[in-house]
Amino acid sequence: MPCIRPQKTFVDWCVEQQVSHVVIGDVEGVQRHTSAKKKNKKRRSRNTNQKLSQWQFGKLYDYLAYKLKAKEIILEKVDESYTSQTCPVCTRRKKVSGRVYRCRCGYKCC
Template identity: 45%
Template sequence: MGVDLGLKAPAVSVTSTGKTKFIGNGRPNKYIRRKYKSKRSELGQAKKLNASKTLNDKEQRWMKDQDHKISRKVVDFSNIRNTARTSRKNEKNLHTWSFYRLALFIEYKAKLRGIAVEYVDPKYTSQTCPICRNRNHVKDRNYQCSCGFKTHRDRVAGMNIIHAPVIDGVA
């Protein structure tokens, strides 16, 4: 199974038979973060620093809870014959705490069920055609290759991750 962690879709899982599951939703996530941010700045300006801190804690708890839910669903979608393979998209994402934590949660929950987790090099996984290995630039929601292969763009990375070379684990 390949798991692609991203911003728009927090996790996309694709099995070796092509079964796909989109997990979580990037948009409410973004919306809620923006809401908390504007509330925090209001409170900050009014020098209500305690209230601002409480709101920050609440946001952190909410995000952590999301990561627990997403990782549980990722692991529920796989079975013990799968190896869950995941990539984190780019260097910038790799070093952000939220991606790191989601990857750790997936790894932890998978291990409890005897599912091995491998991390792969994400280079070109969202561009390469899973069928003919040509690289294509994707302009809209549809991935289309000159060999005739087409699919939803968010599935491509998950499909390629299943066969991508392994890199070192988290940390």
């Protein structure tokens, strides 16, 4: 059975679709707060804490950056704060109510 490499598949898809710019979320800091329960904080299981502590944050980014650069595709890391509330057309922020996002500028996404 051949080894499946999702990163290569993604890069190949980007080339096929003529993508010139890829944006990924910056997940740095997710492993923080994996210690014991603090006052009024939700406690994670030991198993979840261990997985978060051992997560190799930069490995995927470095691999994608290398492969995408070879294909002349730009890779950008952005802060994920408020991304689900921000309109991609006019950049206004609106809290989503329901499954469909509607903005005053006319943008609609399901």
